[in-house]
Amino acid sequence: MGSSETPQLRAVLFDRDGTLVVDVPYNGDPGLVRAMPEAKRVLDSLRARGLAVGVLSNQSGIARGLLTGADVASVNARVEELLGPFDVWEVCPHGPADGCRCRKPAPGMVHSACQRLGIHPSEAALIGDIGSDVGAAEAAGARGVLVPTPVTRSEEITEAKLVARDLAGAVDLLLGDL
Template identity: 90%
Template structure:
């Protein structure tokens, strides 16, 4: 019944801010976390299909001295309270000039998440709201889907191979429209 694309997809990774939750720049307050519309039902449907779900998040506020790692952990815990458990979390605390291998659009967090999940990047999809999310997916060999928000630049939308209106549409694209 399912297409070969469906059988190959074993994990869906999501950007946190602007994708799973409403973006609050450098948020340190779990009370300000708000789920994006439809996020919980999309995640629950992936879990019900037996697919792994994970979060891949740049948090440069730590390197910038605006947030602590504990602040980020508190916000992430609230994300799980609202959206359910994730199989893997990958967070980069580095700043843009640190030259790390993890910060999106570098592929490090995608590679690490897939390693931890026991999947190959070709079996993973990554859903995000900006070009660096898709850059990380492409660099890692995963399939990226852009779900634009008001902060997504038009050139990022134009450059994206797969664009969806919302999270449900993004997952449909990853599942081959099934």
């Protein structure tokens, strides 16, 4: 199994934009959704192992009036069409200045997803492309893995405890002790 210090992994949560799908800023158009390479294969491998999968996404475009909740829901539905079903979705509709508890790097969406899945945050991991994703995981007591893209800042890469080249590598890091 795993070491006694690391609880068994029961769920892998993902950032949406820049991690599972190509980032299109403030995207409200399902027709623009494009899966990241290997995302479907990686998700299917996690599902086949019996692990829960979920998506946690900051969507400040709602607070900014650039998107509606319905726009985000239609994009999320397209993500599921391309990548298969997710056990849990969490969306933060707030802007950076709103002071909410859900917007990454705050731990609220990780806590909520884990509560909905019936697991402790230590049994979850969050994979994302920027420091706020890893920060949310760590603040919640989950494992965070950074998969850098061209928008990832170098200091975010330096500060992350776990960094992978791609989604498959991130999952390999997480499952290495199973």
